[in-house]
Amino acid sequence: MLASDEDGSTFDALKFSLASDIVELVVLTADDAFLQTLREALGGSKRLWHVPSADKVSDLLVAGQVGIVVLDVQALNDNARVFVEQIKRQFPDLVIVAAGHRDDETSLAGLISAGLVYRFIHKPMSPARAKLFAEAAIKKYEDQRRRAAETPRRKSASPASPVWLIGGAAAALLIVGGIAWMAHRSSIEEPAAPASNEAAKPAALESTILARAAAALAANRLTEPAGDNALELYLQLQARNPADSNARVGLAEVHERLLARAENALLEERLDEAAAAIETARKSGVESGRVAFLTAQLAKSRDQVKTAQAQVQQQNRVRTDVHTEAKPEEDHVTPLLTLAAQRSAEGHLLEPDRDSARYYVQEALRADPQNAAAADAKRALAGRLMEDARSAIDRRDFARALFVIEGANGIAVPANIEAAQNLLAAARKEADVDARSQLLKNANERLLQDRLIEPANDNAKYFYLTLKQLEPGNPALTSMLQDLGTRLTTKARRALILGQLDAARSWLDEVGSIGFNSAEVSSVQHDLDAAVAQQNFMTTLIPANQLTPLKTVQPAYPVKAVNGKIEGWVDVEFTVAETGKVKDVSVRASSNPGVFDDAAVKAVAQWRYKPVLRDAKPVPVRSQIRVRFTLP
Secondary structure (H helix, E strand, O other): OEEOOOOOOOOHHHHOOOOOOOOOEEEEOOOHHHHHHHHHHHOOOOOEEEEOOHHHHHHHHHHOOOOEEEEEHHHHOOOHHHHHHHHHHHOOOOEEEEEEOHHHHHHOHHHHHHOOOOEEEEOOOOHHHHHHHHHHHHHHHHHHHHHHHHOOOOOOOOOOOHHHHHHHHHHOOOOOOOOOOOOOOOOOOOOOOOOOHHHHHHHHHHHHHHHHHHHHHHOOOOOOOOOOOHHHHHHHHHHHOOOOHHHHHHHHHHHHHHHHHHHHHHHOOOHHHHHHHHHHHHHOOOOHHHHHHHHHHHHHHHHHHHHHHHHHHHHHHHHHHHOOOOOHHHHHHHHHHHHHHHHHHHOOOOOOOOOOHHHHHHHHHHHOOOOHHHHHHHHHHHHHHHHHHHHHHHOOOHHHHHHHHHHOOOOOOHHHHHHHHHHHHHHHHHHHHHHHHHHHHHHHHHHHOOOOOOOOOOOHHHHHHHHHHHOOOOOHHHHHHHHHHHHHHHHHHHHHHOOOHHHHHHHHHHHHHOOOOOHHHHHHHHHHHHHHHHHHHHHOEEEHHHOOEEEOOOOOOOHHHHHOOOOEEEEEEEEEOOOOEEEEEEEEEEOOOOOOHHHHHHHHOOOEEOOEEEOOEEEOEEEEEEEEEOOO
16 A cells, blocks of 8 residues: 555554554655665555645654654755654664665765664665565564553653654654663662672672663664674673563663674675675574574575676676787686775675775775776775765764774775774763763752662662763762762761661761762761661660669559459550659550550659669669559
């Protein structure tokens, strides 16, 4: 079923329920040729809706649960980034495929690395490649739905109203939105007491590893460099604690990105890059079924390339037979340059080592160092390599950028290589600065939200300690420590006032864990110690038979009890002061509540005991006695 914005019944058709019949593909484009290619690729097996403007995408999102949106960047008037951020913020499960030229891909590099844009299609494209992209997007959406069915989702925020959504996508072209960091969903950790330094060391180390792993993942350092990549760090965290949910979530994201890298390379027909990505995914522990599928696709694509190469070689042999008068040097160089051009078109600039554009260009120059065509091919390859390196830097794929820059040695001029190295170093530094700025921003936001110690890995204390580990000299840490420590101390004081001694002690432990101290902290600690001592005193009772009474007074038998011929008993607690006097008498239990209580309290309050001595000094103690009431 195909629909167009020119069909007046298009949006009327959206009134039916989409609960069981999902709109699978929505295409936003003004390019008729691009739209027709997609239609040819899908045939009649998948539903496709065509909309010419952003606001009509919103209409479809309101009407039903749209699964996949294909966005032609040219149709968004250079505001594709803002549009994608806004639409994904409202519909996080939406699978977005962007289409455009290489410059458009560069402008969206950050969104692609962050996973907001699932795939990028280079225009123009063939129906066969369009079909591969569409099937990959559909599979991605179906996988999301399957995982959602298998794992109960956390309660999400309430959806925006239809009125907002209808105009929201169009307004998104004018409003710059930010992307919020996803919070980890692990359970709240029990804070470690500062007195137990040895017990705190493993937790602190795991927190450091987690922070480094998160930073590596944010910078897209999935498997390189050794010792400082997301895969190794999350595996290290998992080895220390197999039940750590942060490690499981992090490894799942690394695996997903590795598979996406392999799939992208296959769809773009960069077979050697795809092979390397598949092998990396396999070694990284990605589920074997998915790796096997990609391996089969790679083998199929290589067979097609070999067939094409055989045809080219046959054509070259025919040309050689016809032009027997060609010079020997040209006979050697021309086939090599032909293969170099073919590998360059396929994206095999550096890999594999003996079947790449670089290899064939170098072989051509070795055969004839003065050959002008070979020199031109070398310059063209150098330009492609530098462009590839810059593109990788723009999308913060620093491992790829370093690989390309190193591979350009001997091809590009040293000055250009040095410039690319400087650009890479600056981008890495900028990424680190961005990551630390984001940590600082998150910490301040959580302070304002009063999210001081929870939820786990998304609270002010977590972001403060993470930033402190990454950049101990950050000047913002001092004021942040003061603010966080003061707030935690206030929490401790409030709990103490309410008599919640355990809660007060827990808040003070949090204060100690961040290294904060002040006069108020000392005051709260002193008051807490006194409250605990008083609590212990009131609950530690010495049996009355261990005391020496000096004076006792018989209670007056209540008239009401006499008239009613009522007998009973009253258990009272009391303090024997340093002088031996009795005070703070209270009823703990009685056989007839309200009958004998007052008489028992008044009598015991007049008693006197011999003072209790400890270390030759009189001390107050608490005791308990049962006062019995019996009729003669």
